[in-house]
Amino acid sequence: MSKTFYETAAIDYANAAPHIGHVYEKIICDFLARFHRLDGYETNFVTGTDEHGEKIARAAKNAGQKPQAFVDYVSEKLFQPAYQRLLISYDDYIRTSSERHKRFVQEILRKVYEAGDIYYAEYEGLYSVGSERYVTEKELVGGILPGDSEPPVLRKEANYFFRMEKYRPWLVDYLHEHPDLIQPQAYRNEVLEMLKEPIGDLSISRPRERVPWGIPIPWDENHVTYVWFDALLAYVSSLASRGLFEKFWPYAWHVIGKDILKPHAIFWPIMLKSAGLPIYRRLVVHGHILAMDGRKMGKSLGNAVDPLALADKFGVDAVHYALLRDTTLGADSPFGEEVVAQRLNADLANDLGNLVSRVRTMLLKYCGGVLPEPSSPDSEMARAGVALAEKVRKEVDALRIHLALEEVLQYVRSLNRFINETKPWELARDESRKKELEDALYTVVEGLRIASVLLEPALPTKAKELRAALGLGDYTLAQTETWGLAPAGTRIPQEAPILFPKLEARPEPAPQAERPAADGLITIEDFARVDFRVAEVIKAEKHPKADKLLVLTLDVGDHTRQVVSGIAQYYTPESLVGKKLVLVANLKPAMLRGVESQGMILAGEDAQGRIVVVSPEKDMPPGTKIR
């Protein structure tokens, strides 16, 4: 097996600033790239920005800029500096508006055209600008595509189409012949499921008069390339433009988010096949980062975490480590400051950093600051240490990065245990046991050398600093499989900064209200925490799965809310519409029989169990605060 590794992170759509989701993916890739480099693979890691398309042209217009100026800004001032600050070790950054990319796309288009896989046809349908594609009636909810901000428009245009459907049987066979192509397996199943139905042909162009911002179709100046055909090819154009295609392309891994599975798992292999290029080796699909409460993260929800702020506060290494250790690839994972603080303090500061401190102090105190010559090369610690790399390789290969890291941390903990058991401070009091003391300290240093190398892909700066604090340099992964490579006689630096200073998650966690006093009375402050509002019922319907529940849509002044209420036995939906009620507006949302309830309606229940809702005595506008 050739020791060559090519890896791509998805190229980011250049219409806004990078967020934690972008960063998460890049950090996964960075880990894999660094791991392979350490393991002796000739490695190339690429990412970039996807800069064409109608949406970007619009965003540029809104910003009062020409498209090129706009994407230059987003790519050069937002994405690249963020990734550099976060030490994402890409070898090339490919931008789809670059000349090298455009030339390559046109070359491939021509090839596919000449192979007879592109035809010209007229199409009329509903087009969503937000999603940059034609949509079907069935997809719409209330005349609008979920996720879009405006309804689709009727459009009729002649476009070029790529004969994708023709390749569907081939792709199904290919996936069966290559069961490991798409990972984790769940996503492979999903793709096979999609391929059971016709996938149709893919529109790959847009008329230039409408969308001037794109790569011209080489044989027809009146059309530009559609965004996916353009963007996916960046993975290859990066290599081709650097003369590295032959060398790296056959070993390609793509890392993507689950939201762009279809283009990567279906469009892309078929494009490659049609263009006569080899298919990539692996498609690694990761899940999304969620807010700490398990809900989606979003700027509008106000629960987004800023990756750069995290790095400023906790350090780049802690962000890498926490993101890798506390997420499961493929699944969605909650993430936030608490997670970083927790990992930084428990794993990095207490277990690892403190271990370095204690062994350094002892070497300086008991051995004159010089790494002693070990006398017994064989020990339990030694055997476990040299076996570690293989365990880690196995987990990384299975994309269980969080378990790979845990494997190393367990070894680190065993080193702490080893010190507690050998008690070097006692050995130091007895001159006749000097040999034992020296062996013990050497063992810990050597164990730390191994652990630091194995952690290096997740700790881009601190792993080196850790070794420097012990007077050691760099080693390859293979060099962790031999015990005793830390050279005896090495001078331990007199001074070394604390590797991982501990930090609190949040300086101002609002102290939760004390429990109610014994007399059952609450304070005025307790009461003030509840936000009561006047709300008008604008819609009411029966809960699809529960007899006692009604699903109400409420006007709360500046917005509407959906609230599920258990009053169906006493109120018909019709009787409620137009009524003004009292809403608890800041109640934590809950799922009631599968329907989300964003608050609750005040109502009283008498001894017979009859329920009566509370309503303002005189009319008040929706949204009015009640105290």
Added chain:
RNA sequence: GGCUAUGUAGCUCAGCCGGUUAGAGCACACGACUCAUAAUCGUGGUGUCGGCGGUUCGAGUCCGCCCAUAGCCA
């Protein structure tokens, strides 16, 4: 509506082809120790292994149905 995945201690997760008293880390409590970043090490718990039923000598692990969650398709 159809399909897929997930559902294991408070939290995050591990449990391979079914087999002994179901595990780890974190958090919590107590103890030991002092070389160390009030660090480390040891000890400690209830877990209906989502629910119900089935196959089996035996199921967290297989099968069926149901529930919840995420997602895909229509």
